[in-house]
Amino acid sequence: IVGNPPYDVMEKERGASSWPHTALSDYVRVRKDYESALGGKLNLFRFFIVQSLSLLRKDARFGMIVPLALLADISCARTRQHLLRLTSGLLADCFPQKDNPNRRVFLSAKLSTVVLTAYKSALHDLDSSAIHVRVYPWNLFDDPYRECKVLLSDVKMIDPENTPIPLVDDKAWDLCRKIHCAQAVKRLGQVEDYSVTRGEINQTIYREYITTDRKMERLLKGVEVGQYELNKELQQGHREWFDEDRFLRNENPKPITKKRRIATQRITGVDDRLRVVATIMNPPAYFADSTNSIALSDKSHYGLEYLVALLNSRLTQWRFKLTSTNNNVGTNELKSLPFRQIIFNDSKDKAAHDALVTKVTAMIEAKKELARAKTEKDTTYYENKCAALDRQINAIVYELYRLTPGEIALVEASNG
Secondary structure (H helix, E strand, C coil): CCECCCCCECCHHHHHHHCCHHHHHHHHHHCHHHHHHCCCCCEHHHHHHHHHHHHCCCCCEEEEEEEHHHHCCHHHHHHHHHHHHCEEEEEEEEECCCCCCCCCCCCCCCCCEEEEEEEECCCCCHHHCEEEEEECCCCCCCCCCEEEEEEHHHHHHHCCCCCCCCCCCHHHHHHHHHHHHCCCEEEHHHCCCEEEEECCECCCCCHHHEECCCCCEEEECHHHEECCEECCCCCCCCCCEECHHHHHHHCCCCHHHHCCEEEEECECCCCCCCCCCEEEECCCCEEECCEEEEEECCCCCCCHHHHHHHHHCHHHHHHHHHCCCCCECCHHHHHCCEEECCCCCCHHHHHHHHHHHHHHHHHHHHHHHHHHCCCHHHHHHHHHHHHHHHHHHHHHHHHHCCCCHHHHHHHHHHCC
């Protein structure tokens, strides 16, 4: 028997229309036995998992179909770890496809799902936990699937706090572990040279300072961020500006707006070829909360262009998708990416760093020329130049991470 609990976000903000969400939200926060279901926006399915495990006898079977978000989302971290600590033989049959209504699990719901089955066991240490993951392309158990057994001790090296479960096969997981275990690699969040934060302007809280007056300060939204460029045409919404003078009469200054820094989109489609989209933004500029901001320490030897090359690389697109189950590109996910440190007194390392800085600088200029191109000949020329630079950047990144030809082929195949 596979349980199908309700999936419903408990939003107190909806007022009377959200009843009984307000009462439930207040209730679960004072019940210590529900602590493992808390985190981010509360969702009913997490409380059903926690309660079901508390009701089960030792060695009894657990089975549920729930949103795939349980395996990797930051909001589900406590529930995920609780499930792993209290079960053995945990099997996750994953169905990420949601765009084709005829081939997704729930025809009327655009939702990625996972069927979880396990035995209730005695409480044990998270490091000794494991999960068997099978990922199906469509909505049938008869479809060919990729699978992998994942040890939580390995997942901790990717993100020890949130422990996202990768949707991979054995080959991909072996490569991911190899990259993260390399001596010169650290998680980006561990690198003191860079600070990764969400854009500083909450577009709801600070709405009164946001304007269409072009004479005001630059406000950068996520939809404007492209790879190595700012998008000329916006897919949705419109450009807006920020009334800094009025803002500063009521709020404290934000010094980061005067720094040259990296911007990334904070929302990209879970099935998009490009999940991490980054460029460099010159000051002064305010970043909306639909972006992520990465600033560089003034004392750092790195160029901002070096990290932009890593973020936009095919290797990062591949790595990011391993543990992403929704459209968000959160700061926690960026911080868990493997950053290849440069040994600046090593001539080969220094040369690779400088080559990436040079090529990213050339790419940014080529993108600008492409946007200004008036003729088909110029457009073709700069498209070819950008494609060539992209290949060269990726080749250097592969070399920095010491990927073999077979490993490169694996990454390239996943990028389409």
